[in-house]
Amino acid sequence: MRRILSTALATVTLAALQPSAIAQEAPNAPVATEATAPLDALVSQVAIPYEKFELDNGLTTIVHTDRKAPIVGVTIYYRVGSKHEPRGRTGFAHLYEHLFFGGSANAPNFDVPLEAAGSTTTNGSTWYDRTNYVVTIPTGALELALFLESDRMGYLLPAVTQDKLDKQRGVVQNEKRQGDNQPYGLVDYVTGDGLFPVGHPYRHSTIGSMADLEAATLVDVRNWFRENYGPNNVVMVMSGDIDAATARPLVEKWFGDLEPGPEVPQAEAGPVTLDAPVTRTMVDQVPVTRLHRVWSGPGLNAADSPALMIGMHILGGLASSRLDNALVRGDQLAVAVRASAQVFEQVSFLNAEMDVKPGVDRAAAEKRFDEVIARYRAEGPTEDEVRRAVTSVVSAQIGALEKVGGFYGKGATLAEGEMYSGDPQKFAKDLAAMASLTPADVRTALDTWLSRPVFALDVVPGERTEDGALMGGWGDEASRPAPEPDARKPAPPLPAAPERHPPEVSPVADLVFPEIERAKLSNGIGVALARRTAVPKVMLSLAFDGGYAADAYDTPGTQGLMLEMLDEGTEGMNATEIAEAQERLGAAISATGSLDESVVTMSALTANLGPSLDLMARIVRRPAFAPSEVARLKDQRLAQLSQVLASPPSLASREFGKLVFEGHPYGQPSDGLGTQESLSALTPADLQAAHDKWLRPDLATITVVGDVTMAQLLPLLERHFGNWQVPAAPAPRIDLAAATPPASPRIVLIDRPNSPQSVIYAGRVLPLSGTQGGVEALDLANDVLGGGFLARLNSDLREEKAWSYGVYSGVPKPVGPRYFVLSAPVQADRTADSIRAIVTNMEGFPGTAPVTEEELQRVTDGAIRALPNSFETNAQVLGAIRMNQRLGRPDDYYETLAEIYRSTDADAIAAAASEYLRPDQLTYVIVGDREVVEPQLRELGMPIEIRETGENAQ
Template sequence: MTVKLLALSGVALATFVTPSFAQTAPKPVPVADLVKQVDIPYSEFRLPNGLRVIVNTDRKAPVVAVSVWYNVGSKFEPKGKTGFAHLFEHLMFNGSENAPKDYFTYTKAMGATDLNGTTYFDRTNYFETVPVAALDRALFLESDRMGYLLGAITPAVVDEQRGVVQNEKRQGDNQPYGLVQYKQTEALFPATHPYGHTTIGAMADLDSASVEDVKNWFRGHYGPNNAVLVLSGDVDVATAKTLVTKYFGAIPKGPESVVPTADVPTLAAPKSEVMKDRVANTRIYRMWAVPGINNPDAVALDVAAGVLGGLSSSRLDNALVRKEKLAVRVSANNESFAQVGMFVVSADARPGVDPALVAKRLDEIIADVIANGPTADEVARVATRDAAGRIAGLESTGGFGGKAVALAEGALYENDPGFYKKQLAELAAQTPARVKAASAKWLTRPVYALTVIPGARDAYVEATPPVKVAAAPEPEFKGTRGALPPVGTLSSLVFPKVEHAKLKNGIELIYAYRNAVPITQASISFDAGVAADVPGKLGTQGLTLDMLDEGTTTRDSIAIAEAKERLGASITSGSAPDRTIVGMFTPSANLAASTELLADIVRHPKFDPAEVARLKNQQLSRISAELTSPQGLALRVFPKLVYGAAYPYAKALGSGDAKAVAALTRDDLVAFQQAWIRPDKAKIFVVSDRPLAEIKAAFDARFGDWTPTGPAGVKDFSVKTAPSAPKIVLIDRPDSPQSFIIAGAPTALVGTDDLLPLETANDTLGGDFLSRVNMDLREARHWSYGVNGSFRRAQYATPYLLGTGVQADKTGESIAALRTDFADFVTTKGITSDEFDRTITDAISSLPGNFETSGAVLGALQSNDLYRRPDDYYATLPQKYRGFTAGQLDAAARKALDPKRFVWIVVGDAAKVRGQLDSIGLPVEVIPAASVADVR
């Protein structure tokens, strides 16, 4: 969180207390009123072949979300064919008979955003948001992979995607607690149960699958009568019907997916297991199989989970974390699928605390909720939080949680696109009695208790390189459906008008109006950031921010958490290299009350010594957790290597230096807050459906009389960067099934430079799915699940950073391949005409989709301010992109990037990896993972 400190240590707090707004703040809007604001008008029709089409017209932007949901997921897989649904998700991105290139080649050429595909137990979905001018082409592509895929499935393609899936599995397995999902599924469900295996499946099943096996799976499940197509955005029903009939109408029906019977299993007796993993904290789980969304008790169980461990003020947070200080993290979640669900409660024991005591108290608190139920206020707070989250999600037409998702889920699982309304009505109607009854019914059954303790990881079935299938001749694509439809005339980005105002004390307010949903999002941006953290006391800023919502002069931490929940608001904090942010999200109906709470948190933090001690323990626990994560380990080492130890950005040490954090005092936090979290370092950015006058009045009432205390902090960038000489740093993390690689190189760039040519050039090198490095390591070699590289823009320095996970036995070869890719790009193999054309087309045509949401606009306002760009910067981009040439982009990349200056960080099992690195031609330095904590 973020702060403005009111008192120095030893000075009476009463001297600094300002009048509280708590008595005058408006009351929160009732959850029933919030629920009424959630509405997605739709129409639907069916084609003769059974395809169900749902259309939602939303004219806020010239884009359409296209979402295809197939009634096939891992629960449909028979024994010996596990992982097939997920494998097919990958295969359907590899080209179809009339569009034989990688699917992203076509979507990039029409500016698609929010583009992906996912698989889970109940379904497989594919989605993209496209400019309305590209809707014809998007529907052609989706219909081609629905009806004309088989000719594109070759042994080489199947083998390639098997390798990619195996690296996806390794990437998940490589994380701390990454193997819990297997234990959970196996324990809660019999092996023969439809939900009895994970979606990623058994690698042995995928290895043994023939091409004909794979094709038969497609024939059995991917027909139009097994799918729901949702169009949400700038489209009407008549247009949709014409286009969908044109592109999907000729696809014949297929077999119907028969939804398997999936009862909710009950364990015969309680089951307890202990597993070891290289984790920082002992984690205690309690798990039950419960009903899915098709059961009336599902929503009540959602509320029970929120009361137990989902709210900031949950029973477990208040008891185990805040009061008794037995745990450093708790959670509870009811994950509902179509037919069953999994109710999971967990707690991370505080180091030095007996896990048995934590487990005992965890069980007692669960038992109390079951026996006595929640309070009416707890139920209302969960309902308000969930309703507010749903409102926010529906600002998007597509993506992972927009309108298309809500309509498709209801249609596929409950034969009702409007099912989301029934769920919200159920949420608003929940009572303590209903939640108590559902909890007693389902959570008194035998429990699966899993404890994960620190130690050498237990042996498990690891993904192995796939069995190679002999390459067959590539098919000759006939193009029987004709050429791809052309993309029509694209609409220009209409970026919201940006307005400026000042509060009474001079704080600048930057505002943009967006009315797609009734929400307000705001950021108070302080000129601080990572560069402002205290030398020798790294982690001071993080602890200061964490303390903001842990008590003010008028509210304790529980009262703050409850107030946020009653408002459906969130108040968060964090830091980037140059700025420290306190953010607010709220339903606009609760704007006045939410800004009052925000002001109390920012202006009047108490920094109670007991709370400081508790939060310090939690921060130390986070640091320990970072030291068990491959990404956390790499990112602790990276900054000093690429900037030099004395440079301000090298302070980015995760959650801080453990020894320094342990020694921090309340005075340290007060000093930081007074130096940096203050009105003369603040700017306020707001995107809202409420007019500027109302926004200004709300913030003026709460922040307009704010004055600073003491001298302001000063950042010193006079020191020069001092990057390391090129080398490989190998962080030895035993039992790693994958190596995590970061490569970093300094540049001469600063954030206020015009980086547009470079960022555009990097789209080809490392910034996109189709980039050189991703297509090489993922698609050509299938050694990785994904590779990404980007310029890490900051105000005073902008290095290049690349990251990827690769299978352990290909670590050395992967680094060699990446070095070649970079060297070729800046020497002999610059951007091709095809790469240039698709990058420029995508950059221009994706702009409307990129700024569909208030959050995206809010981020743009802050970036323009930080990098000293005009308010209309994004509206001018199309003209700038059209003025580029491939030669200009190549020249920019060659000037900025020197592949010979890269420093490579590898987090992996040295016993497997060390010998592979000697042939790279760089010095190799080995650091045990346990020693990374001492890197300062």
């Protein structure tokens, strides 16, 4: 997982938005570009109040109180990651992370009791510097979470068997295959090899090499635990509905008796300056040539790091970045560019990328790419670029205030500051340093680090010639001695652990969903507002009936391209000026589509809501559709389509929807890209016509969540959208009642040579619509079958058989016909076996394998207890309100959901599974290596159609 700038900030006080100030704005005034709240004042008020204590065994605990919801995030960081792995044991830290979820001496399973108690984001991750574990639970389940965390911290080993090790080894190997199978999936291996010498702690990948994973033994597991997982190497954060006075006795109760272990030594590591530039070309199954320019840089505690983060953000992170303006919008040599400083404890990766536009000479692209970087390094940024970059970063961080836990919440921010810098408030100091940056500071840092010899990697289309299974290790595998023949001999028995008993989970109060206020603009547009004041931000969506399904009445790809064109120019503003205006305001405006809707979403600082809405209105109501910009965006969409066709999961998903909904409006490509032929044919006039036809006030609804009152909001909305006249032509309607093709069992195999995995998508259309009520039992039945980590499909194919990294199923809720779909990336040699296992699981549910008491409790009581966790952020509340509106559900639907779940018994779940979750009549789309997969599939006795990858563009 990537480490980014800490994403949780805290108490921010901004001047309230004054209605009098709103009333003074003119309807067509220029977009205000000066932030209402000065940047330095905004940053100076950022803090996460906390208390910290340490147990005698060295466990450091940090507590942050946030009472906005009855939930607590528990975040645990262990000071051990892949950089601590010795030669021959690459990938071991991550493999051990998987084992950490397999149960401990007094807790046979970690996930089951937590999910039954209403946990969310129960997960873990490994990276170079650390391994972390996160869970967000209802307050009443906090002590249970602490018991479980302490039991595996102190008493894991008696529960780790050879069988568990072998199964999780297989899971991790499939995780590696899944990543390697993607276009550009081998780049990280090559980058580490190019930047660092053999033995450098940051050289090898966190996933490791197949050979090292295969060599891991039970003795290795025990040693890793004893050497690295002592409480003295841990930072634990509790953030949310908790205080230090309550937390400390609980921590002492459950963790106080754990013995400390050895201190994890700090690895000798740092940035490396290459002796000379290094250039490498790699041939891969990729749709476009991608150029990489990478340097190793300083770690996160270095003085230059804030300047490099902002400098690289200006180079290729902003929408108005130097690379975008020069190579995408300017010379039009690229279809996409990126740049970032990926900062770790002791080094950083300074990376710039360019996806070369098809048809452009590679040498010419390389020359211009390097020229832009060199000129920027020499000149440095402008004052305006620095202010825009810092404002956009700070605004994004304020939005992250809402999360108490998870990988990037307030808990992770405090833990990282303590672990890497000895200061939980390190993030605030970084933001203050960014706010005080001058252009000269950024230019000096860039010149210091980017003037060094570069590692240049070009990935070009062709047949993959390198094998990811042989990559990811130290790089000296060929010179190593063979492993000892008795390396897998049985490990000696372990003494029994002390007996401990889990605490009871306290009752969880019913969900109180935010109150929703409703109003209408003078032209009839409905407005829904849920006021939430946890952070000084507002999220607003302007949704229009008619999404990608509208392409059934226009040219495929029209709606998606039209929406993407909205911020590429308006009356009086070009694409760069629009991007710069958003950055100055700390706003983010985006237009996206789904099958049913076209949605423009805005996240804005409350203090800058007025000018942000002004900009949004211009984007929505008066897009320019300039011919030159349309041509440029068409090229980018065509390149995006080629990326989709090269990505096995994206290709399988796209083709599945087209097949099961063929002839229905939902039969359009679900990514909204259309086909190469249809995209190429679109004109500015087509896009303008689609805009006028589908983006109109009588098809629109406005939903707002955040720190604003209706009295403040309504005049703004009326000024910017209330005078939008309804066209004389009747509003278009999409025929969602159109017939869908009859379901029939079949396999469509899309040949993708050299694929170590097969991606399976399977499903069928159901005789239900999204607006039908009373089908919650179906959702619960799917939760039993494939709706989560503990569901039957994932438990079987991942945890038991180790053929996949993850198998999931779902029953989405479009307005029209609902459908069942499952996805299963599986190792290629187990493709047909995986289908047999899927069918067996579905056939057995509920007949020979009815719902168990544990499953019933998990999917009903667990779901009830998880409800408060489900609406922690403004985005979550916004999504729930919009879902209710779209499906015709009452505003209090989620408040009634607990009682619906309580009244749903095993019989109701079984009935739903029997009617809707049958394995017969499924359409299978499989993207994999035909040579490996087809012979297996022929044994299944289903009709098989073979397609080549390129056929799917049409």
